[in-house]
Amino acid sequence: MSGEASTRSVAVAAPWRRPLSARLDRFAGPVFIMPAVLVILAFSIFPLLASLYVSLSRLSLSAGGAQLNFVGLDNYRKLLVGIDRTHFLGLTEPLTPVSVAVLAAVYAGFAYLLVRYARGPGRTAVGLVGRVVVVVVAAAGAWLVADTILTTGRPGTLVVTIIYVGVDVGVQYLLALGLALLVVQRLPGRRFFRVVFLLPMMITPVGVAYLFRMLTDTSKGPLYPLWAHFGLADVSWVSSPWGARLAVMIGDVWQWTPFIFIVLLAALESLPVELYEAAVVDGASRWQTFWEVTFPQILPATSTVVLIRLIEAFKIVDLPNILTNGGPGTATESLTLHAYTIWRSLDIGGSAAIAYMLLFVVTFVGLTYMNLFRRRVTAMA
Numbered sequence: 001m002s003g004e005a006s007t008r009s010v011a012v013a014a015p016w017r018r019p020l021s022a023r024l025d026r027f028a029g030p031v032f033i034m035p036a037v038l039v040i041l042a043f044s045i046f047p048l049l050a051s052l053y054v055s056l057s058r059l060s061l062s063a064g065g066a067q068l069n070f071v072g073l074d075n076y077r078k079l080l081v082g083i084d085r086t087h088f089l090g091l092t093e094p095l096t097p098v099s100v101a102v103l104a105a106v107y108a109g110f111a112y113l114l115v116r117y118a119r120g121p122g123r124t125a126v127g128l129v130g131r132v133v134v135v136v137v138a139a140a141g142a143w144l145v146a147d148t149i150l151t152t153g154r155p156g157t158l159v160v161t162i163i164y165v166g167v168d169v170g171v172q173y174l175l176a177l178g179l180a181l182l183v184v185q186r187l188p189g190r191r192f193f194r195v196v197f198l199l200p201m202m203i204t205p206v207g208v209a210y211l212f213r214m215l216t217d218t219s220k221g222p223l224y225p226l227w228a229h230f231g232l233a234d235v236s237w238v239s240s241p242w243g244a245r246l247a248v249m250i251g252d253v254w255q256w257t258p259f260i261f262i263v264l265l266a267a268l269e270s271l272p273v274e275l276y277e278a279a280v281v282d283g284a285s286r287w288q289t290f291w292e293v294t295f296p297q298i299l300p301a302t303s304t305v306v307l308i309r310l311i312e313a314f315k316i317v318d319l320p321n322i323l324t325n326g327g328p329g330t331a332t333e334s335l336t337l338h339a340y341t342i343w344r345s346l347d348i349g350g351s352a353a354i355a356y357m358l359l360f361v362v363t364f365v366g367l368t369y370m371n372l373f374r375r376r377v378t379a380m381a
Contacts, residue, residue: 160334259309
């Protein structure tokens with residue numbers, strides 16, 4: 001018995017007899033990670049929380065300086081139902097037959113997707129509730145877009161930003177996918193075009209904005225002889241709302257298509273040749289080979305690069321600011337430019353509120369997108 005007791009005492013005391021460095025090894029992980037955690041807290045989380053407080057406050061100037069006064073949700077109320085409602089959400093008008101037909105088709109699609117999930121084998125209560133929330137929010141967004149675009153109304157900065165994101169990312173992906181599929185073919189000059197297609201991405205957004213500002217100026221600039229030859233010297237591309245929006249979207253598509261192109265090209269070139277050989281042996285057509293072999297293999301890369309572009313597209317500011325200065329009126333003003341404009345007028349709280357509204361929209365779109373693509377990628381795996 002005395003031997004067992006002494007053995008226990010030695011076992012208990014043994015860790016304390018180890019060298020100090022050996023006892024500190026178990027704390028090495030937290031010690032090395034702590035600086036990175038502190039940096040993230042200092043440069044990411046703290047500004048996020050500080051800006052949240054600013055969005056709930058209002059800056060007031062006085063002889064002794066400036067101070068932030070807490071006003072609660074007044075800045076958000078001003079954007080949604082107050083004096084800035086038409087600037088943020090837009091001017092709504094009664095629906096037209098065309099807008100009613102478009103909304104009916106959209107709502108029918110939402111209802112079909114919801115019913116299909118509710119009747120599917122993998123449904124859950126949490127998933128159903130989440131999809132109902134997504135459908136309600138998406139339906140409200142569709143109504144806002146239709147009521148300001150397809151009527152005599154005027155879209156606000158939120159709708160304009162949604163238009164930028166939807167059109168730009170969709171066109172960029174289709175163009176990039178087509179270019180990537182062409183470049184991987186054994187065509188003459190494909191190496192040259194691989195470099196040429198990347199040139200727009202090497203120019204800064206400000207440079208792209210000034211470039212398209214010169215190109216759309218028909219009264220002078222490098223393309224003036226061309227405009228004059230076709231009788232377009234007196235035409236202003238950016239004096240009408242949709243002409244200005246189109247100019248901004250073309251510039252954004254031209255700049256960011258190479259980014260998606262290079263990612264899809266890398267994904268296509270990494271595909272094994274055996275898959276295509278098996279498809280040829282089975283007698284598959286080109287379309288069947290693309291839809292059944294190529295697209296499922298590049299879907300992970302597609303989901304990632306499109307998510308990155310969605311997030312970046314919501315933050316568009318350089319092109320509408322320099323190319324059109326947000327005009328005519330506020331026709332091309334994005335949410336980020338809206339926040340910057342009122343920040344310059346010292347409405348710090350309102351600017352922070354717009355930034356947080358943009359954060360809510362991006363988070364909602366990103367989570368919805370990831371949830372949809374996660375199910376699709378899992379089903380194809």
